[in-house]
Amino acid sequence: AQKITQTQPGMFVQEKEAVTLDCTYDTSDQSYGLFWYKQPSSGEMIFLIYQGSYDEQNATEGRYSLNFQKARKSANLVISASQLGDSAMYFCAMRGLSGSARQLTFGSGTQLTVLP
Amino acid sequence: DADVTQTPRNRITKTGKRIMLECSQTKGHDRMYWYRQDPGLGLRLIYYSFDVKDINKGEISDGYSVSRQAQAKFSLSLESAIPNQTALYFCATSDAGTGKDEQFFGPGTRLTVL
Numbered sequence: 001a002q003k004i005t006q007t008q009p010g011m012f013v014q015e016k017e018a019v020t021l022d023c024t025y026d027t028s029d030q031s032y033g034l035f036w037y038k039q040p041s042s043g044e045m046i047f048l049i050y051q052g053s054y055d056e057q058n059a060t061e062g063r064y065s066l067n068f069q070k071a072r073k074s075a076n077l078v079i080s081a082s083q084l085g086d087s088a089m090y091f092c093a094m095r096g097l098s099g100s101a102r103q104l105t106f107g108s109g110t111q112l113t114v115l116p
Numbered sequence: 117d118a119d120v121t122q123t124p125r126n127r128i129t130k131t132g133k134r135i136m137l138e139c140s141q142t143k144g145h146d147r148m149y150w151y152r153q154d155p156g157l158g159l160r161l162i163y164y165s166f167d168v169k170d171i172n173k174g175e176i177s178d179g180y181s182v183s184r185q186a187q188a189k190f191s192l193s194l195e196s197a198i199p200n201q202t203a204l205y206f207c208a209t210s211d212a213g214t215g216k217d218e219q220f221f222g223p224g225t226r227l228t229v230l
Contacts, residue, residue: 004158033216045159045206045221052216091158095217102166103149103174104219106158 002027004092004107011112013082020067021077021110023092029053032096034075035104036066039089048090051075082114119143120222122207128228135194137225139207147210148190149219150174150182152203159206165190166212197229 003026013019025034036048051059051066059066067076075094079086092107120141129135139148147166151159151174161174163182171182179201183191194201204226208219 009156035216035218037221043204043224043226045208045224047218047220050216050218093159102217103161103164103172104159106160108156108158 002029002032002094002096002105004094004105006092006107006110008110009108011110012115013079013112014115015084016081018078018080019082019112021079021090021092021112023075023077023107025073025075025092025094027073027094027096029096032094034066034068035093035095036064036075036077037091037093037106038086039091039109041088045091049077079112084114084116087112087114120207120209120220122205122222122225124225125223126226128230129197130230131198133197135197135227137192137205137207137227139190139192139222141188141207141209141220141222143209143211143220144187145209145211145220146187147212147217148184149208149210150180150190150192151206151208152176152201153206153224154203162192162205194227197227199229202227202229 005024032053034051038046049061049064063080065078089109091109093104149164150162165184181193207222210219
C-alpha cells in the first residue's frame with residue numbers, strides 16, 4: 001500500500017521569501033511518480049511538478065522545485081520568491097506503476113499563506 | 117481548449133435520492149477517475165477507468181457506482197444518497213501514453229446531502 005504524509009497542516013511565509021513544504025511517502029514499488037498539486041480557494045486542482053523515482057535530477061518548473069531524497073523517501077516542494085497568489089492548499093501525491101498502485105494517493109495537504 | 121468539465125457544479129439533495137454526477141473531457145485521454153475531497157483528508161479515489169471496458173474500485177467505492185459511456189464520458193452515481201456523502205467531488209483524466217501520466221482535474225462538484 002502507498003501512503004503520503006504531509007505533517008504541516010498550515011505554513012506562513014513572507015512575500016518574496018522561499019518556503020519548503022514537506023512530503024514523505026511510503027511504498028513497496030521500485031518505480032513510482034511523485035506529484036505536487038495546488039488548490040486555490042476557488043477549488044480547482046492545478047498540477048505543479050512531477051518527479052519520477054528514477055530521475056537523477058531534481059525536478060524544476062519555474063519557481064517550483066522538488067527536493068527529492070529517495071533514501072529518506074521525501075519529496076519536498078520548494079517555492080522560491082513567494083507571491084501572494086501562492087496562498088493555497090498544496091497536495092503531495094504519488095503513483096506506482098503496477099497494479100492497483102497505478103492510482104494516485106494524496107496526502108492531507110498543507111495550507112500555505114503568503115503574508116504581504 | 118481541451119478541457120475536463122463536470123455537471124452539475126453544485127447540488128443539494130435529500131437522503132435517499134439517486135444522484136448522478138457527470139464528467140466529460142475533450143483531452144482525448146483514455147484514463148478517467150472520480151475522487152471525493154473532505155476537509156482535512158485530501159482527495160480519496162472512488163473509482164477509476166483505464167479505458168471504456170475497464171472499471172476499477174478505488175479506496176472508497178462503497179455507496180457509489182460508475183459508468184464509462186464513452187472514452188470522453190465517465191459518470192458517478194449515488195444510488196441512495198446519505199449525509200456523509202456530502203463532499204467535493206472531482207473528476208480527473210490522464211494519458212497513459214505520457215511517462216508521468218499526470219492527472220488533469222475538472223472544476224469539482226459540491227454535493228450536499230441533507
